Amino acid sequence: MANVSLRNVRKTYPGGFEAIKGIDFDIGDGQFCVLVGPSGCGKSTLLRMVAGLETVTSGEVDIGGRVVNEIEPADRDIAMVFQNYALYPHMSVYNNMAYGLRNRGMPKPEIDTRVREAAQTLELAGMLDRKPRQLSGGQRQRVAMGRAIVRQPKVFLFDEPLSNLDAKLRVAMRVEIRKLQRRLKTTSIYVTHDQLEAMTLADILVVMNGGQVEQIGSPLDIYRKPATTFVASFIGAPPMNLIKLGGDEIRAQFAGDSRSAADAGILGVRPEDLTISGAAATDGGITLNLTVEAIERVGAETFVYGTRARAEKAVSATPGELPEGEVIVRIPGQDAPAIGASIRATASRDKLHLFSANGRNRIDI
């Protein structure tokens, strides 16, 4: 049980590449913190710095009130779950879990109790004598978790632990990890690039980009009020529609006499906040006139991809996220307009997100 604090942590590689550009945040005791961001954003590097597998160039990593910059990974009282599990291939499941405890000179009976208890929790009881290669991906994942649990560390570190599993198993394991963490109340840091995992697991969500923190907060706060266009398009699937504003009619629709709205350069609206309706939006909402280009029916909901008639195009913060000028509307059920039809999508004023022209600042309406 411990808090983890990062104080102005930086990492510069010998070649001069700055992977982490000064990061500050605190994780309270027992909280589940998720670091999320695109690949190469430094989230894994940051986690490995907490683990002690990467040196800290400057700043302080503090675990449970102790600065651990110069302390060996084994002595930091942490346990880590790796993406490829990193199980010892020649050891049985039992020994994989017991190895770390033995190295610490724990008495045998105590090791046995802990391993069997963890095996019980993770439903591995019947497999203690097997070798890792005789296990399925999900079971290996559990062994890796078991190895972390038996240590009863102050902090769990997870480095994209679910990305090697198939979609169905990933969802199941995600729920299990959350339940387990709630029960053990161990402070956890979890790295992922999957925004869905991030949203569902986190107490505190840290969105990272280019070695810096874009936004920190509870998942729903971040979803409701993304601080930058990067966060807006990264959190939420499908991503938020971002529309570059010119001196056009759209601005006229919601701006009214608000000064801040007049300063905004980018308008964001989530696909789920758009509704297809016959009437134009009232009281400061927006109305988009779209031509339907494609339809995706996923069962419970349908995604309608439309292009705006006007010259103003939507911009996307992350390359490849959303083609320019395209707007996604998410509607419940399976009834969708025909391809090629002209539709009108509206969003009410309280669903609009405004950003400065460079996308770095959020502007409140």
Next chain:
Amino acid sequence: MVEHRRWNDILAYAILTFGVFIVVFPVYVALIASTHDAATVVNGNMPMLPGSHTLENYYRAIFIGGSRASREPVGHMLMNSFVMAMGIALGKIVISILSAYAVVYFRFPFRQTAFWIIFVTLMLPVEVRIYPTYKVIADLKMLDTYAGLILPLIASATGTLLFRQFFMTIPDELLEASRIDGAGPFRFFKDTLLPLSVTTMAALFVIQFIYGWNQYLWPLLITTQESMQTIVTGIKKMLTTTDELAEWQLAMATAILAMVPPVAVVVFMQRLFVRGLVETEK
């Protein structure tokens, strides 16, 4: 198509059979020769079926030696060869795995240089450096000793390279997991690397045992006493006679005996090989 295939198969089998025949026939002749008495072997018409002197020939070869004085019995030569081959194989495994561990897992000044120096020794087999090596061994008073037979042949890069390649395929996460599990460099080596290297060690053992067993030039050079002779040099000496006929039946028996240990090593180790391959996974 089927017809065509069949002819292909027949042709392939014919060529293979012919190849096997070429390789096996001399060995067969040696085996046959070792079962006849001296007179039958030398008269020029080698029989193609085993004779009746098998036990006598092998008994004499192993325990007594040739009829001429100062001929060492093969039993002793086998022993010498075995000690030398084992020493080379085991010594090389120990040195190679340790040096590869250092080169792959430790950062120290001139690490890359160290690796290249090891690599360069690949181009310096015993035959090339034989004079300086002889001088060193002579100065160390190791002539006519097992140490003198073994040590110069241990130092070479093949094993180090083999282990280095293997270590580099072991995922870094395994090392990191070990570090988090509180295993220091020695524990990581003992608990993780060694068990994972069993197959590589087996492969290296087979290669090096046979390499050591088949050494000819080096033992010939540094052994002067008959009691330190290896079987490979011994066979040759059996055939160099000045005033009498060579005892071909004994030489052939010796040759057959000389083949047994390497073959046994290959057969036995191959099992371990396969078992290791099936059991471990990186």
